[in-house]
Amino acid sequence: xxxxxxxxxxxxxxxxxxxxxxxxxxxxxxxxxxxxxxxxxxxxxxxxxxxxxxxxxxxxxxxxxxxxxxxxxxxxxxxxxxxxxxxxxxxxxxxxxxxxxxxxxxxxxxxxxxxxxxxxxxxxxxxxxxxxxxxxxxxxxxxxxxxxxxxxxxxxxxxxxxxxxxxxxxxxxxxxxxxxxxxxxxxxxxxxxxxxxxxxxxxxxxxxxxxxxxxxxxxxxxxxxxxxxxxxxxxxxxxxxxxxxxxxxxxxxxxxxxxxxxxxxxxxxxxxxxxxxxxxxxxxxxxxxxxxxxxxxxxxxxxxxxxxxxxxxxxxxxxxxxxxxxxxxxxxxxxxxxxxxxxxxxxxxxxxxxxxxxxxxxxxxxxxxxxxxxxxxxxxxxxxxxxxxxxxxxxxxxxxxxxxxxxxxxxxxxxxxxxxxxxxxxxxxxxxxxxxxxxxxxxxxxxxxxxxxxxxxxxxxxxxxxxxxxxxxxxxxxxxxxxxxxxxxxxxxxxxxxxxxxxxxxxxxxxxxxxxx
Amino acid sequence: xxxxxxxxxxxxxxxxxxxxxxxxxxxxxxxxxxxxxxxxxxxxxxxxxxxxxxxxxxxxxxxxxxxxxxxxxxxxxxxxxxxxxxxxxxxxxxxxxxxxxxxxxxxxxxxxxxxxxxxxxxxxxxxxxxxxxxxxxxxxxxxxxxxxxxxxxxxxxxxxxxxxxxxxxxxxxxxxxxxxxxxxxxxxxxxxxxxxxxxxxxxxxxxxxxxxxxxxxxxxxxxxxxxxxxxxxxxxxxxxxxxxxxxxxxxxxxxxxxxxxxxxxxxxxxxxxxxxxxxxxxxxxxxxxxxxxxxxxxxxxxxxxxxxxxxxxxxxxxxxxxxxxxxxxxxxxxxxxxxxxxxxxxxxxxxxxxxxxxxxxxxxxxxxxxxxxxxxxxxxxxxxxxxxxxxxxxxxxxxxxx
Numbered sequence: 002x003x004x005x006x007x008x009x010x011x012x013x014x015x016x017x018x019x020x021x022x023x024x025x026x027x028x029x030x031x032x033x034x035x036x037x038x039x040x041x042x043x044x045x046x047x048x049x050x051x052x053x054x055x056x057x058x059x060x061x062x063x064x065x066x067x068x069x070x071x072x073x074x075x076x077x078x079x080x081x082x083x084x085x086x087x088x089x090x091x092x093x094x095x096x097x098x099x100x101x102x103x104x105x106x107x108x109x110x111x112x113x114x115x116x117x118x119x120x121x122x123x124x125x126x127x128x129x130x131x132x133x134x135x136x137x138x139x140x141x142x143x144x145x146x147x148x149x150x151x152x153x154x155x156x157x158x159x160x161x162x163x164x165x166x167x168x169x170x171x172x173x174x175x176x177x178x179x180x181x182x183x184x185x186x187x188x189x190x191x192x193x194x195x196x197x198x199x200x201x202x203x204x205x206x207x208x209x210x211x212x213x214x215x216x217x218x219x220x221x222x223x224x225x226x227x228x229x230x231x232x233x234x235x236x237x238x239x240x241x242x243x244x245x246x247x248x249x250x251x252x253x254x255x256x257x258x259x260x261x262x263x264x265x266x267x268x269x270x271x272x273x274x275x276x277x278x279x280x281x282x283x284x285x286x287x288x289x290x291x292x293x294x295x296x297x298x299x300x301x302x303x304x305x306x307x308x309x310x311x312x313x314x315x316x317x318x319x320x321x322x323x324x325x326x327x328x329x330x331x332x333x334x335x336x337x338x339x340x341x342x343x344x345x346x347x348x349x350x351x352x353x354x355x356x357x358x359x360x361x362x363x364x365x366x367x368x369x370x371x372x373x374x375x376x377x378x379x380x381x382x383x384x385x386x387x388x389x390x391x392x393x394x395x396x397x398x399x400x401x402x403x404x405x406x407x408x409x410x411x412x413x414x415x416x417x418x419x420x421x422x423x424x425x426x427x428x429x430x431x432x433x434x435x436x437x438x439x440x441x442x443x444x445x446x447x448x449x450x451x452x453x454x455x456x457x458x459x460x461x462x463x464x465x466x467x468x469x470x471x472x473x474x475x476x477x478x479x480x481x482x483x484x485x486x487x488x489x490x491x492x493x494x495x496x497x498x499x500x501x502x503x504x505x506x507x508x509x510x511x512x513x514x515x516x517x518x
Numbered sequence: 519x520x521x522x523x524x525x526x527x528x529x530x531x532x533x534x535x536x537x538x539x540x541x542x543x544x545x546x547x548x549x550x551x552x553x554x555x556x557x558x559x560x561x562x563x564x565x566x567x568x569x570x571x572x573x574x575x576x577x578x579x580x581x582x583x584x585x586x587x588x589x590x591x592x593x594x595x596x597x598x599x600x601x602x603x604x605x606x607x608x609x610x611x612x613x614x615x616x617x618x619x620x621x622x623x624x625x626x627x628x629x630x631x632x633x634x635x636x637x638x639x640x641x642x643x644x645x646x647x648x649x650x651x652x653x654x655x656x657x658x659x660x661x662x663x664x665x666x667x668x669x670x671x672x673x674x675x676x677x678x679x680x681x682x683x684x685x686x687x688x689x690x691x692x693x694x695x696x697x698x699x700x701x702x703x704x705x706x707x708x709x710x711x712x713x714x715x716x717x718x719x720x721x722x723x724x725x726x727x728x729x730x731x732x733x734x735x736x737x738x739x740x741x742x743x744x745x746x747x748x749x750x751x752x753x754x755x756x757x758x759x760x761x762x763x764x765x766x767x768x769x770x771x772x773x774x775x776x777x778x779x780x781x782x783x784x785x786x787x788x789x790x791x792x793x794x795x796x797x798x799x800x801x802x803x804x805x806x807x808x809x810x811x812x813x814x815x816x817x818x819x820x821x822x823x824x825x826x827x828x829x830x831x832x833x834x835x836x837x838x839x840x841x842x843x844x845x846x847x848x849x850x851x852x853x854x855x856x857x858x859x860x861x862x863x864x865x866x867x868x869x870x871x872x873x874x875x876x877x878x879x880x881x882x883x884x885x886x887x888x889x890x891x892x893x894x895x896x897x898x899x900x901x902x903x904x905x906x907x908x909x910x911x912x913x914x915x916x917x918x919x920x
Contacts, residue, residue, distance in 0.1 A: 311774060332777030341775070349775040354768045359761070363776040366758055375757045 007069070008033040008196050009054070009085075009165055014063035016049055023049040024060070025220040031165065036187060036197045038207040038228070040240055041217035042439030047200050048090075050217070051167055054198075055087050056080040086158030087167040092150050094142045100149075101125060101138040104156050121160075128159045132189055147174045147297065155186070166190060167198045172206055176296055177467060177500035184210045202240075202439070204233045205468075216240055241441045249472045251451045256475070257287035259320075260459035261308075261428050266317030268303040276315070277303035279483040285428065290450060290460040292474030292491075294467070296503050300483035301463050302344060305432050308461075309341045310334050311349075322427050335364050338427030342417055342434050344463070350417045351405050358386035358401035361420050393419035394445075411442040418446055422453060429453055432463040447473055467496045481505045535833040538883040539842070542831065546873030547583065553868060554578040557861060577857035582866055585848035588855045595731025599807055601847035602739035603628070606798025607825025608843050609750055610661075610791045612834035614675075616754055617787040618767025623664055623679025624795040625822025626686035631657035631796025632810055632819075633690045635803045636710050639720035640702045646722045650742075650800040657796015658789045660686055665788025669781035675788065683818050695812040709809040722804045739801040744840055746797065751836035763787050795822065827870065846870055 009031040016024040023046045031037050041047045052058045054065065056074040064071050067083050074080050080087075094103050101118065104125055110117040122138055129136055134152045142150060151171065158166050168187075172180045187197055187210060199211060207214055208228060216223040216239040223239050237245045262284050270277035277300045285291045295301055306312035308319060310331040318327045321337050329337070343349035351360050362371050362382055371382055386401040395415045397403035405413060418434065431450060435443040450473060454460055464470050470477055470491070477489040479502040486508035489499065501507045554574035562569070581588045586597035607624045614621035621627075634656030638649040664678040694702050694710060704711045713721050714734070722737040730736075754760040766773040766783035774780045798821070803810065828846055832838030853866020 309775070330777065331774065335777055343775060348769070348771045350772065352765050352769045352772045355765065363765070363772070366761055372758050375759060377756060377758055377761060379756075 006032055008067065009198075010064075010066040010069075011050065011054060012064045012066065014050065014053055014060045014065075016046075016053055016058055016060045022220050024053070027063075027217065027220070027222045029215050029222070030225070031196050031198060032213075033196055034191050034194050035212040036191055036199055036210055038199045038201060038211035038214045039217065040201065040204075040207060040214055040236060042202070042240055042441070045217040045240075045439075046220040047217055048169065051087065051169060051198070051200060054080065055085060055167065081161055081163070084162060084164040085167065086161060086163030086165070088151065088154040088158065088169060088171055090169040090171075090173065092154055094150060094153060096143040097141060099139050099141055100136050100145070100153050103142060103153055104160050106157075108161055125156060125160060128156055132159065132186060134159075134186065148176075148179045151175070151183070164194075165196050165198070167200070169200045170202070171199070172201065172203060173465070174297055176504045177496050178504060180206070203468075204236050207236065208233060218242055237440050241439065243441075245440050245444055249447045249451060251473075252455070254289050254454065254475045256289040257457060259284045260287050260322055261285040261461060262318075262320040263308070264318045264320075266304070266307060266314055266319065268300070268307045268312060268314045270300075270303060275483070277483050278307065278314075280317070281480075281483075281485055282317075283478055283485060285459045285461050287427075287459050288454055288457045289475040290454050290462055290473055291476045291478060292470045293461065293463045293478050293480055294470045294499060294503060295465070295480035297465055299480050299503075301432075301480055303483075304480070305341075305344070305430060305463060308430060309339065309343075332364070335424070340421035340424050340426035340429045342421050342429070342431040344432035344436070346410075346413055346417055351413060353404075353406040355405060356401065357390070357395070357397055357403045357405055357408070357416060358382050360405050360416060361386040361389055361401075363420065365424070389416075389419045389423055392423075395419060411438050414438060415442065415445070418449055422449060426458065428459045428461065430461045430463075433465060434462070435464075435466070435469060443469075467499060470499065471496060479503055481508070484508075535835065535838070539831050539833070539838070541883045542873050542876035543845070545876055546869055549872045550582065550865065550869035551575075551579050554861060554865060557865075561860065573860065577859075578861045578865060581855040581857075582849050582852035582869065585852040585855075588852065591731045592733045593851055593855060595727070595733030595736035597844070597847050597851045598731070598740045599733070599735045599737070599805060600851065601844045602743040602805070603798040603802040603821050604824055604828055604843040604847055605740075605743040605747060605840055606801060607795050607821050608828030608832065608839040609747055609825075609836060610795035610798070611825045612829035612832065612836065612839050613750055613754070613794060614787060614791040615829055615834040616767060617763040617783070618770070619665075619668070619675050619784065619787055619791070621661065621664075621679060621788065621791045621795075622676050622823075622826065623661065623683055623792070624825045625818040625820075626679065626683035627657040627660045627792040627795035628799040628819050628822045629683070629686045629690050630660040630792075631799030632803050633694065634796060635800040636694070636702055636713075636810060639713055639717050639804065640711055643717065643719070645719045646804050649720050649804055650722075650797060653800030653804075654793040654797045657799065658793035661792015661795070662785055662789040665785040668788070669784040683822075687815065687818055690810075691812040691815060694810060700812075703812065704809075707809075708813055709811040712806070712809060713804070714806040720804060721806050722801065735805050735807040737805040739805050743798070743801060743843075746794070747836045747840050750794070754836065795825070798825075824870075827873070831873065 007030045011027065011029045014024050014027045015022065027046065027050055029039070029050065039047050039050070049058065053060045054074065056076045056079050059075065065074060066072065072083060074083065095106065098106070101122055105116070105121045110120045125138055128134070134156055136149055136152050136156060137145070142153070151174070171183060175183060184206070187199070190197060201207060211228050213225055213227055214231065214236065215225040216236065218240060234244070264282045266278055266281045267276050268278035279300070281304065283291070293301055293304070303312060307314040310329065314327070318325060320326065321334065321339060324337060326334050326337060347353060352363065362385065365371060366377060371378055371385070383401055389395065390400060393415055396412050397408045405416070408416070414434065421429065429450075434446050434450070438446070447469075450460055450462065454475075462474060474491050477491055477494065477499065478485050479487045479489070479499060481503060482505065486505070487502045551574060555570050558570045558573045559565070586594035607628060610624045610627065611621050631653040635649050635653035638644045638652035644652065660682060664675045664682060667673040667678045668675045694700055696703055698705055702710050711717070722739050724734070724737040727736045727738065728734040754764065762773070762778045763783050763786065765776065766778060766780050767787070770780050773783065802821070824846060828839055828843045831842040831845070849866050849870055853863045856863055856865060
């Protein structure tokens with residue numbers, strides 16, 4: 002009798018990978034017409050569980066039931082046949098196809114092998130109107146915004162008449178306004194009787210939109226609770242296994258002299274003909290955390306590449322501690338006191354096939370301390386690495402000699418943070434230092450950033466997470482389409498206001514130099 | 519070929535790698551024996567199983583696995599002489615693998631090295647050690663060109679070095695032949711001048727090895743090759759220079775982020791790789807094993823491509839390369855000692871071919887041998903990483919045989 006209540010049941014699912022149980026006896030029951038959140042740290046097994054449901058993996062043990070009937074889902078087509086659809090965290094779209102073609106891809110209405118686009122268009126437009134999912138059917142994916150790409154993904158599920166919708170971290174790329182819109186759309190689906198599984202690590206969103214939450218920790222199911230009966234604090238404690246301080250503790254700041262000066266910086270884009278960074282000027286002073294906020298792809302990466310020397314700017318000057326470093330090499334910038342926690346830790350931050358100790362000296366192996374006549378001094382490297390590991394609590398299988406590839410994302414990031422902070426820089430450039438990390442690690446890294454600030458260092462933080470922006474920074478610069486469109490004090494602004502600037506709906510001149518129009 | 523593949527080829531550690539290589543060799547030999555049995559049976563249909571096995575063993579397999587020891591001491595000398603250049607081309611390819619590059623141009627660099635060695639000997643009349651340096655310089659130049667193309671124009675080194683193989687071969691042939699009257703060309707013998715009789719100073723000394731092995735071409739070349747392998751081993755694993763080159767090979771972006779000039783590293787890697795191959799050619803031609811035949815050399819020297827096999831079999835470990843080169847040389851010599859009435863010497867090539875193919879799977883064996891415990895610390899949300907890298911490794915082996 003209880004069977005009828007649940008549209009999907011995943012009972013006692015166990016999925017093992019060599020050396021690890023990604024899911025250990027996990028049970029998840031989805032009621033018809035509910036929004037069910039799946040919460041967990043990185044590596045807790047959320048994605049694995051959803052992949053099992055979507056037919057990408059087969060569980061070793063456990064049963065999946067639909068409407069009380071056991072089913073076997075061997076591949077995504079099976080899942081689709083059971084009306085299960087999924088919006089992946091990284092969209093699965095063909096960039097050079099139109100919106101319409103992407104929606105019908107794999108389910109093309111065809112007559113004698115000829116695609117009936119007209120029929121498809123009607124259906125898509127109808128769905129688009131019904132659920133207020135604005136899309137342009139003939140636009141190419143590469144030309145449309147991330148928000149619209151997500152709507153295309155959602156339409157893909159609707160086009161296939163899916164009844165069970167899985168959203169994997171859907172809000173990561175959206176502005177606050179877009180997030181609100183998405184929540185509204187999700188609620189609309191449930192009114193239609195569709196059921197939603199919502200994977201996220203943002204607690205506030207769970208509180209806002211979900212009916213029930215299942216929490217995973219280290220592959221095990223910690224429990225399922227009704228959202229109305231829980232709190233953000235209780236959920237984070239369930240997720241991490243201990244109480245977490247979500248609020249960043251910091252005193253007011255007394256900024257000192259200018260450490261980083263950027264004047265009229267212009268950086269060309271690799272992707273398109275326009276400049277990615279357009280004539281930007283700003284300062285970062287000692288003892289303050291300046292946060293560069295904005296939606297992904299508005300020139301933040303290019304700006305940081307130019308600052309760190311990875312890309313060349315086409316105009317403008319960069320000064321560090323009064324020294325012009327506009328044309329300095331990466332190594333010189335590092336020696337002048339710049340540390341850089343890169344956004345992409347796998348691409349830039351680490352040599353994954355090197356050991357932890359080799360990565361700890363990635364920029365410093367040439368210093369006299371670590372080499373003699375061109376020969377690396379393995380003893381001093383080992384000692385140095387062991388000290389950093391102990392001091393910054395970097396966890397790994399075999400300590401200094403662990404191959405970094407085998408470490409968890411959080412500990413990889415901690416290793417980078419340890420390395421960059423221990424260089425004792427004047428300027429710390431941190432780009433999304435907490436992306437993809439669990440609450441515990443985020444708390445830790447935020448504390449480190451504030452500690453550096455209190456030690457009189459200048460910190461430039463680039464973040465896409467508005468919570469982080471509001472919590473950590475002393476000053477906020479909003480970047481939109483390669484320009485700085487506003488400067489804010491986190492104590493007097495709101496996320497909604499920032500969102501409007503981030504989306505380009507509003508802009509105002511900067512106080513400092515007025516270069517951004 | 520994926521750009522991310524090469525670093526893995528250079529990876530691996532200790533016993534595991536050796537174990538995997540031995541698995542390859544054993545399977546290769548087993549296939550070879552089956553092949554010999556099949557040939558025996560084809561030639562003598564209807565004969566008993568015992569006869570087939572004994573013939574395959576006596577006239578085929580025994581000489582192969584005994585190699586040079588089948589006919590000591592001459593063959594041992596030959597085996598050692600042939601191993602020296604093979605170690606060098608193996609190092610050439612292996613060094614490039616270690617730094618994330620696939621140097622399929624070892625054959626061309628070897629060809630240029632041969633030219634350099636003979637030019638220094640015949641035209642300049644230099645002593646043997648100077649000729650070796652000359653050979654290395656020519657090889658280095660030929661290796662550096664694809665490196666420059668890769669660093670500045672982002673042209674894949676495999677494409678350009680294959681082209682430079684052929685450009686090198688025909689350029690060398692044309693210059694040496696010189697319309698039949700080239701100063702390096704002995705028209706009466708249709709090959710370059712014999713070094714031992716005309717330019718004895720340019721021949722690498724043998725310090726009595728030639729007498730010991732009753733084989734004049736066995737010189738101290740093998741010791742020079744081993745010495746170079748040791749130097750390369752130290753440079754790769756213990757120096758800041760090796761650290762930079764490997765970092766660049768594993769992850770070009772991270773190397774750049776760390777302040778390493780990745781363009782310089784790529785060019786230097788290819789340059790050193792080319793110098794190693796060129797040095798190998800020097801060791802061969804300055805041992806006066808053979809002369810260059812400009813009119814007949816229309817195929818690239820096989821030792822250049824066998825270097826790929828040698829490097830793969832040793833997982834690019836410089837010390838391992840010494841042994842894998844000796845092994846390949848061993849079975850090649852063994853192949854030539856088979857009773858050619860029953861078995862063609864190419865059987866040895868087939869066996870080494872099978873082993874080379876299996877080498878591509880060496881990484882798979884390695885993964886299998888290493889078992890499950892290895893991934894203990896891997897984040898569980900990235901399970902696709904557990905797919906074996908074998909498919910990546912397979913490709914170089916295929917290209918090698920083209």
